[in-house]
Amino acid sequence: MERFRYFIQRTLFSMRQSPLLCSxxxxxxxxxxxxxxxxxxxxxxxxxxxxxxxxxIQVIVYLxxxxxxxxxxxxxxxIQQYPDIEKINYISxxxxxxxxxxxxxxxxxxxEGLMPEILPAALEISLLExxxxxxxxxxxxxxxxxxxxFHNFRYGQEWLDRYDAFIFLLRLTGTMAGGFLIFATLFIIxxxxxxxxxxxxxxxEIMGLIGATxxxxxxxxxxxxxxxxxxxxxxxxxxxxxxxxxxxxxxxAALLTTTAAENIHFLPxxxxxxxxxxxxxxxxxxxxxxxxxFVRI
Amino acid sequence: xIQLFNVGKIYKNGAPALHDVSLRIPSGDxxxxxxxxxxxxxxxxxxxxxxxxxSRGQIxxxxxxxxxxxxxxxxxxxxxxxxxxxxFKLLNSRTVFENVALPLQVQAASNQEIxxxxxxxxxxxxxxxxxxxxxxxxxxxxxxxxxxxxxxxVNPRLLLADEPTGNLDHDLAVEIMEMFNRxxxxxxxxxxxxxxxxxxxxFPRRTIVLHNGNIVSDSAPPEVTDNEExx
Numbered sequence: 163m164e165r166f167r168y169f170i171q172r173t174l175f176s177m178r179q180s181p182l183l184c185s186x187x188x189x190x191x192x193x194x195x196x197x198x199x200x201x202x203x204x205x206x207x208x209x210x211x212x213x214x215x216x217x218x219i220q221v222i223v224y225l226x227x228x229x230x231x232x233x234x235x236x237x238x239x240x241i242q243q244y245p246d247i248e249k250i251n252y253i254s255x256x257x258x259x260x261x262x263x264x265x266x267x268x269x270x271x272x273x274e275g276l277m278p279e280i281l282p283a284a285l286e287i288s289l290l291e292x293x294x295x296x297x298x299x300x301x302x303x304x305x306x307x308x309x310x311x312f313h314n315f316r317y318g319q320e321w322l323d324r325y326d327a328f329i330f331l332l333r334l335t336g337t338m339a340g341g342f343l344i345f346a347t348l349f350i351i352x353x354x355x356x357x358x359x360x361x362x363x364x365x366x367e368i369m370g371l372i373g374a375t376x377x378x379x380x381x382x383x384x385x386x387x388x389x390x391x392x393x394x395x396x397x398x399x400x401x402x403x404x405x406x407x408x409x410x411x412x413x414x415a416a417l418l419t420t421t422a423a424e425n426i427h428f429l430p431x432x433x434x435x436x437x438x439x440x441x442x443x444x445x446x447x448x449x450x451x452x453x454x455x456f457v458r459i
Numbered sequence: 460x461i462q463l464f465n466v467g468k469i470y471k472n473g474a475p476a477l478h479d480v481s482l483r484i485p486s487g488d489x490x491x492x493x494x495x496x497x498x499x500x501x502x503x504x505x506x507x508x509x510x511x512x513x514s515r516g517q518i519x520x521x522x523x524x525x526x527x528x529x530x531x532x533x534x535x536x537x538x539x540x541x542x543x544x545x546x547f548k549l550l551n552s553r554t555v556f557e558n559v560a561l562p563l564q565v566q567a568a569s570n571q572e573i574x575x576x577x578x579x580x581x582x583x584x585x586x587x588x589x590x591x592x593x594x595x596x597x598x599x600x601x602x603x604x605x606x607x608x609x610x611x612x613v614n615p616r617l618l619l620a621d622e623p624t625g626n627l628d629h630d631l632a633v634e635i636m637e638m639f640n641r642x643x644x645x646x647x648x649x650x651x652x653x654x655x656x657x658x659x660x661x662f663p664r665r666t667i668v669l670h671n672g673n674i675v676s677d678s679a680p681p682e683v684t685d686n687e688e689x690x
């Protein structure tokens with residue numbers, strides 16, 4: 163208990179004792195994590211946007227003849243058994259005709275005198291988000307082809323190819339830039355903390371001489387690093403929120419439509435907690451690395 | 460009891476510091492280690508408090524072979540040793556009280572125990588009225604007394620001092636040496652590395668003379684003269 167109290171006292175005292183070094187560390191953590199958090203915010207919002215696009219990914223099966231209710235139910239039950247199916251919609255000839263009529267808008271009079279029967283009935287099959295890709299779509303079509311009644315499909319192949327390529331690029335860029343940012347952050351934080359530890363190397367030496375165990379010497383420094391990491395992370399979230407509000411929310415609202423700006427969201431709470439935990443870990447590990455060099459008994 | 464058996468030390472850059480040193484220091488003894496700069500005095504002390512490992516030979520402190528100790532056990536061993544250095548090695552950001560309390564905090568002593576013991580030992584060195592001062596607000600002699608208080612606060616079995624009077628004027632040096640004598644009289648083994656011939660003559664004790672890493676003389680009572688080799 164005495165030891166625990168000592169560690170807390172030392173941690174708080176050290177932070178008060180060298181406010182400049184402490185502020186430098188917190189500032190470094192804050193800026194580094196703010197960049198990381200803002201980058202994550204942008205990636206997440208792009209992902210959200212693409213998720214909305216991906217809702218358009220569906221397989222349409224055109225039917226040669228209008229099925230009986232029993233037959234339709236049988237097909238729908240059968241398709242529902244396939245993996246990753248989100249929903250199945252039956253579009254009757256009348257519904258297809260109405261949609262077409264609506265889409266033509268001012269040119270709808272072109273359809274005058276035509277009967278709904280000119281358009282085929284169809285099944286619109288939506289996939290779960292995990293399967294909304296070229297692969298998932300082709301897997302579904304292979305399964306659909308096992309039913310001899312289905313042979314006319316449409317699934318926007320070109321669009322899917324471009325969508326897949328974009329998602330791949332987004333993930334690759336996200337992973338690479340995110341990984342780079344984390345390493346750069348760790349490097350910068352570790353070096354800043356190294357400077358603070360270097361400034362207090364006499365203290366480390368004296369602690370070692372009077373019989374402090376390596377852990378006893380390191381613990382207050384690691385606790386200090388973790389505290390600075392958490393404070394830096396909270397500042398980073400604050401800074402990120404300011405950037406989000408003024409650049410993304412207000413800035414984009416001026417450029418794009420209001421609806422598009424409304425779809426931009428701040429980091430979800432679990433990501434915010436993640437930034438704080440990351441700050442804590444970076445501060446902790448950032449202290450541990452130089453301490454390994456300086457604390458040698 | 461401290462025993463060294465054929466201890467040699469060669470630093471990583473290849474510089475030899477000690478050659479085949481063997482000696483025995485019984486508990487409660489008062490020993491000077493002397494010699495010119497580079498003779499190996501500080502290296503000998505560093506080996507005793509395990510800041511360095513010998514390149515060869517064995518060192519026994521009581522029943523512990525210090526050449527085989529792991530970090531944690533080295534830390535435990537140092538809790539039985541008090542240190543006094545020429546440059547005091549005090550934490551200038553902490554008060555006299557906090558500096559002296561440090562070894563007790565390391566050993567997880569209670570606040571009550573720390574307060575009473577620190578006050579007691581500061582009284583012993585005559586600085587009880589300056590316990591809230593910072594080291595840089597004190598004179599050199601006072602700083603050295605704080606360092607001695609810090610060394611004594613845990614009642615060490617061994618006190619190691621490396622040139623403890625090197626930065627002090629004559630009167631202060633005498634005062635500090637008298638303090639070491641009193642500490643020794645209380646049963647603590649005292650080992651002082653010094654090249655202060657005047658102090659050796661004024662407070663004669665067993666004296667080990669080192670020259671180029673070899674023991675050239677180990678005498679009690681001392682026979683220190685101006686023309687002695689190694690001084």
